[in-house]
Amino acid sequence: MPIVKAEDLEELTGRIFAARGVPREDAAWIATLLVRANLRGHDSHGVIRIAQYVTSMEKGTTKPTPTIRVLNETPTTAVIDGDQGFGQVVARRGMELAIEKARAQGLAAVALANTNHVGRLADYVELAARQGMIGLMWVNAPLALGVAPWGGAARRLATNPHAVGVPGRSGAAMLLDFATSVVAEGKLRVKFNRKEQAPPGWMLDGEGHPSTDPPKYYAEPRGSLLPMGEHKGYGLALAVEVLAGILSGTGAASAKVGPVRNGTLMVVIDVRRFLPLEAFSRQVEDLFTWVKSAPLVENSKGILIPGEPEARTEADRRANGVYIEDETWAQIQAAEKGSTRPSPFQG
Numbered sequence: 001m002p003i004v005k006a007e008d009l010e011e012l013t014g015r016i017f018a019a020r021g022v023p024r025e026d027a028a029w030i031a032t033l034l035v036r037a038n039l040r041g042h043d044s045h046g047v048i049r050i051a052q053y054v055t056s057m058e059k060g061t062t063k064p065t066p067t068i069r070v071l072n073e074t075p076t077t078a079v080i081d082g083d084q085g086f087g088q089v090v091a092r093r094g095m096e097l098a099i100e101k102a103r104a105q106g107l108a109a110v111a112l113a114n115t116n117h118v119g120r121l122a123d124y125v126e127l128a129a130r131q132g133m134i135g136l137m138w139v140n141a142p143l144a145l146g147v148a149p150w151g152g153a154a155r156r157l158a159t160n161p162h163a164v165g166v167p168g169r170s171g172a173a174m175l176l177d178f179a180t181s182v183v184a185e186g187k188l189r190v191k192f193n194r195k196e197q198a199p200p201g202w203m204l205d206g207e208g209h210p211s212t213d214p215p216k217y218y219a220e221p222r223g224s225l226l227p228m229g230e231h232k233g234y235g236l237a238l239a240v241e242v243l244a245g246i247l248s249g250t251g252a253a254s255a256k257v258g259p260v261r262n263g264t265l266m267v268v269i270d271v272r273r274f275l276p277l278e279a280f281s282r283q284v285e286d287l288f289t290w291v292k293s294a295p296l297v298e299n300s301k302g303i304l305i306p307g308e309p310e311a312r313t314e315a316d317r318r319a320n321g322v323y324i325e326d327e328t329w330a331q332i333q334a335a336e337k338g339s340t341r342p343s344p345f346q347g
């Protein structure tokens with residue numbers, strides 16, 4: 001069970017993709033985001049994805065050198081065709097374009113089609129927050145479903161995450177980023193690779209019965225994740241299908257099955273068009289101080305602002321290294337040697 005330093009893990013990850021024809025700068029960016037997910041405590045979106053991405057490249061569903069094109073552009077909107085490139089590369093381009101348009105116009109919406117798994121949404125809305133802008137982002141995956149609708153017992157939706165990045169005085173003041181299922185599917189992958197049980201309330205087995213056994217999610221008949229917050233997470237997931245799937249041209253969830261294609265919508269709002277950044281930051285800080293002043297319930301670990309748990313984990317893991325389960329490490333070593341280890345995960 002290796003514990004690896006972040007710099008070493010980034011170097012190794014970048015090398016694996018560069019060796020497969022991904023341009024060096026893109027490979028380094030993909031590596032930065034994967035390792036950042038581990039550092040921020042979301043191992044579900046970290047180096048566990050190397051095997052998925054390598055398999056996807058081998059199948060030809062991820063192109064190392066895509067021709068990314070901007071379609072249907074106006075001063076405030078754009079649709080980008082990612083040409084089946086790495087999601088990390090296409091989504092960075094999309095967010096940079098949205099920030100540029102929002103700086104010029106105050107508000108921008110950029111949609112991405114033909115794009116592979118973008119990973120953690122927080123990293124992109126943080127790019128906007130670092131520029132004094134609010135970043136919003138939604139993502140669907142219409143060919144790779146895993147979530148039951150509220151009241152249903154089989155997969156009809158993807159985990160359809162939702163993210164909001166709020167600017168602060170230095171960096172982001174808040175990074176809210178969650179799947180609209182109880183947890184991201186990758187959290188089941190981590191449990192699967194660690195041979196651990198899932199907590200009750202995460203999933204149903206293939207017969208629609210509550211289960212805590214991750215292999216039952218991946219085996220036929222396939223199990224499903226439950227929506228977070230009952231009907232509310234389900235409703236939000238449906239909204240994400242419309243915003244990220246239909247609007248981007250990627251499409252909404254249906255009976256079609258295929259590789260992970262993240263339909264994506266990014267909205268960026270320039271705070272300075274509404275009020276001075278200083279007044280905005282002061283009010284955000286007052287809000288957080290007020291919320292944190294509530295008395296704590298018994299055994300509470302404290303009141304946190306979204307993004308704070310990840311910042312704490314990052315400080316710890318940067319200092320002490322990233323723990324990687326044996327199965328994931330074996331997959332990474334196989335990828336480094338140019339082979340692949342069979343994986344039950346869809347990619």
Ligand code: NAD
Pocket residue numbers: 042044045117118119120121122139140141159160161162163175176177178179180181182183184185187262303304305306307308309310
């Ligand atoms: P999660 O359930 O761990 O929720 C994370 C969010 O909750 C973060 O904003 C975090 O700061 C906040 N949070 C956690 N504890 C808190 C506390 N005590 N107080 C206040 N806020 C707190 O995350 P998840 O739903 O499992 O999603 C994990 C990641 O998976 C996300 O980064 C998401 O973008 C990613 N994801 C990606 C895809 C994709 O297809 N690309 C799909 C689904 C999820």
